[in-house]
Amino acid sequence: MDAIIARDLTKTFHTIARRPGFVGGLKSLVAPARIAKTAVDGVSFSVREGELLALLGPNGAGKSTTIKMLTGILVPTSGSVHVAGIEPHRDRERNARTIGAVFGQRTQLWWDLPARDSLAILRDIFGVEAEEYRRRLSEFDDLLGLSEFWDTRIRHLSLGQRVRCDLAAALIHDPKIVFLDEPTIGMDVVVKEQVREFLRHQVERRGRAVVLTTHDMTEVNRLAERIVLINHGRLFFDGSLTELRSRFGATWQVHVTLADAPAEVAVPGLRVLRHDGPRVAFGPGEGATTTHEALRLIIERYAISDLTIEENDLEDVMREAYLHREQVTA
Numbered sequence: 001m002d003a004i005i006a007r008d009l010t011k012t013f014h015t016i017a018r019r020p021g022f023v024g025g026l027k028s029l030v031a032p033a034r035i036a037k038t039a040v041d042g043v044s045f046s047v048r049e050g051e052l053l054a055l056l057g058p059n060g061a062g063k064s065t066t067i068k069m070l071t072g073i074l075v076p077t078s079g080s081v082h083v084a085g086i087e088p089h090r091d092r093e094r095n096a097r098t099i100g101a102v103f104g105q106r107t108q109l110w111w112d113l114p115a116r117d118s119l120a121i122l123r124d125i126f127g128v129e130a131e132e133y134r135r136r137l138s139e140f141d142d143l144l145g146l147s148e149f150w151d152t153r154i155r156h157l158s159l160g161q162r163v164r165c166d167l168a169a170a171l172i173h174d175p176k177i178v179f180l181d182e183p184t185i186g187m188d189v190v191v192k193e194q195v196r197e198f199l200r201h202q203v204e205r206r207g208r209a210v211v212l213t214t215h216d217m218t219e220v221n222r223l224a225e226r227i228v229l230i231n232h233g234r235l236f237f238d239g240s241l242t243e244l245r246s247r248f249g250a251t252w253q254v255h256v257t258l259a260d261a262p263a264e265v266a267v268p269g270l271r272v273l274r275h276d277g278p279r280v281a282f283g284p285g286e287g288a289t290t291t292h293e294a295l296r297l298i299i300e301r302y303a304i305s306d307l308t309i310e311e312n313d314l315e316d317v318m319r320e321a322y323l324h325r326e327q328v329t330a
C-alpha cells in the first residue's frame with residue numbers, strides 16, 4: 001500500500017532582489033523587484049509501506065524543499081501530497097502523529113534537558129502508554145546504545161549521540177512514515193553503520209516507509225532499494241540501484257578463470273575484453289546490463305574455477321547521472 005503519494009508537486013519561492021548601492025537600495029524599498037525561484041517543479045512519486053526511498057540530487061536540487069512539503073513544513077505552490085492519506089500542511093496535528101522526522105543538522109530535543117527527560121516529554125505529548133514506552137526505549141537502546149549518555153544534557157552530547165537521540169525521539173510515538181534529511185552527516189563510520197542497521201530494522205521488521213536524503217553513496221549502496229533523483233527541481237530517475245547503474249554508464253568487468261583453456265571464447269550478450277589461456281575478462285555487450293545477468297550467461301556456457309567482479313563505484317555513476325541531467329536541461 002502507498003504510504004506517500006506526491007503528484008506534480010511544485011514549490012516556487014519569491015525573494016526580493018536588492019539593487020546595488022544606496023540609491024539602488026532606496027529603489028528596492030519603493031519598487032521591490034520580486035524574483036521567482038521554482039525549487040521543486042512537477043515532482044511525482046510514491047512510497048510503499050516497508051520501503052526505503054533515497055531522494056538524491058546535487059546541492060540545491062530541491063531535496064530539502066521536497067521533504068519539507070512532505071512533512072507539512074512548507075505548503076506546495078501547486079500539486080498534491082498525501083502522507084498516510086493526510087495532506088500534511090492542512091491537517092498538521094494528525095500529520096504530526098503519523099510521521100517522524102530527523103533533520104541531521106537540527107534537533108527537536110530540549111538543549112538543557114538530559115536525553116531521558118527530553119524523550120519523557122515527547123512520551124507525554126504523544127500520550128504513549130507507560131509499558132509501551134518502556135518497550136520502545138529498550139528496543140531503541142539495544143539498537144542505538146542510548147543508555148551510555150542517557151543522563152547527559154542534549155547540549156553536551158556529541159553529534160553522533162545527539163542524532164541517535166533524535167532518531168529515538170522521532171520514533172517514540174511509533175509513526176508509520178519517517179523522513180530523514182541527511183541523518184548521518186558528520187558521523188564516524190561506526191555510528192553511521194549503527195544508524196543504518198537501525199533504519200534497516202525499522203523498514204524490514206517494522207514495515208515503516210522511510211524517505212532519506214543523503215550525499216553519502218555508501219549509505220545509498222547499503223540501504224536504498226529505490227532511488228529518486230532530482231536536479232533543478234525536476235525528477236529524472238525513479239528506479240532501483242541496478243537500473244541506475246545500467247542507465248548511467250556503469251561499467252563492469254567480470255574476470256573468470258575457466259576450468260579448461262578453450263581456443264575461442266564467446267558468450268552472446270557479453271564482450272570478451274581479454275582472453276589469455278583459461279583467464280577471460282568479460283564486459284557488457286548488447287542485451288546484458290548487470291553483473292548478475294553476465295554471471296548467469298557465463299555459467300550457462302562454461303565451467304569456471306575462479307571469479308572476480310570489478311564495478312565502477314556509485315560516486316562515478318552518480319556523477320554521470322548528475323552531469324547527464326545538466327546536459328538535458330542546458
Ligand SMILES: Nc1ncnc2c1ncn2[C@@H]1O[C@H](COP(=O)(O)OP(=O)(O)OP(=O)(O)O)[C@@H](O)[C@H]1O
Nearest residue numbers: 013015037039057058059060061062063064065066
Ligand atoms: N526559503 C527559500 N527561499 C528562497 N529560495 C529557497 C528557499 N529554500 C530553498 N531555496 C532554493 O531552492 C533551491 C533548492 O533548495 P533545497 O534546499 O531544496 O536543495 P537541496 O537539494 O536540499 O540541496 P543540498 O543538498 O545543498 O541541501 C535552491 O536553489 C535554494 O537556494
